[in-house]
Amino acid sequence: MTVESGGAVKAPPIETPKRGLRAPAGTLYRGTEGMWSWVLHRITGTAIYFFLLVHVLDTALIRVSPEAYNAVIGAYQTEIMGLGEVALVGAIGFHALNGLRIILIDFWGWATQHHRLLFWIVIGLWVVLMIGFTPRHLINVFSH
Amino acid sequence: MTAIPAPRSGGGRGGRRTNWEKWGWIYMRASGVLLVVLIFGHLFVNLMVGEGISQINFGFVAGKLANPFWQWWDVAMLWLALIHGANGMRTLVNDYVSRPKVRTALKVALVGSTAALIALGTLVVFTFDPCLGADEFPDLVLSICNA
């Protein structure tokens, strides 16, 4: 935090990793959890965006004919795509949970200070989500 | 190095213009909260309930879209997610594309594809005809259509 000439701006300390003196300490956005959460947020957001472009088009086939729609949705029901859907839900799950973390960091001082802890909470919730989703989805995919 | 204007200096433009960047920032957060509910609900109903992905076909979607609740759910999700995603992609374009002409072209493409897909998706949801193709594919549509 900078101290401006007009009046001193003192920010509460932000959790930083304790490393050797020469290594970059890591801030909200550079190094360790802050940076990796940002990288993952960006990659997942982009992936979901491109999925959505295709998804609106495939859903539009519902307006063309039952046969056309069933053909394209049939492609979503194959084993390979079933695994792809696990990846998609994983991406959405991370982006959504981490998006909520970003919002908390932006609006709530406690969260700003504990952003690294919150990252691991996001990961924990994400693991729980995937444990709930994956087996059930794969059974649906592989038993048909 | 590109000079980065000081925070709260209005991006160096000065004046009392609408701060679009700020509204974009707010939109990303507001839409994000709503999208958590909409998308998780969408995925739960389509992937977890019943036989999940294996149950999805023309009849399944016809059943959902016959209900105004799911129509508005889908349309809200469509608008919020596409604008959120496109605005997020605009951030990436600003970050990674340094040539002004390419940058402008990509942003025009983002606006164009978003507008087209929103129009298409909204039309599909509200003009959907559950008995479409009842004559040609009697076994694929809802049974009431063959009456």
Ligand code: HEM
């Ligand atoms: C594998 C995962 C998914 C499956 C199987 C799936 C399936 C479907 C189906 C069957 C529909 C038809 C209408 C309905 O069911 O309400 C639909 C529509 C829609 N889905 Fe998904 N979906 C998936 C993931 C997603 C995700 C991740 C998003 C958001 C990013 C999304 C956004 C939408 C939207 C906006 C519509 C409405 C499209 C329109 O207005 O024409 N879906 N989806």
Ligand code: HEM
């Ligand atoms: C599920 C609920 C979602 C939540 C809570 C959420 C949250 C957020 C937030 C808060 C940001 C802003 C990050 C910042 O300003 O630093 C963001 C960025 C972004 N989101 Fe989402 N989002 C959601 C769904 C989506 C969907 C469905 C898409 C794709 C269609 C998407 C694509 C993006 C992209 C591309 C970015 C820009 C990433 C960046 O600047 O690095 N998000 N998201």
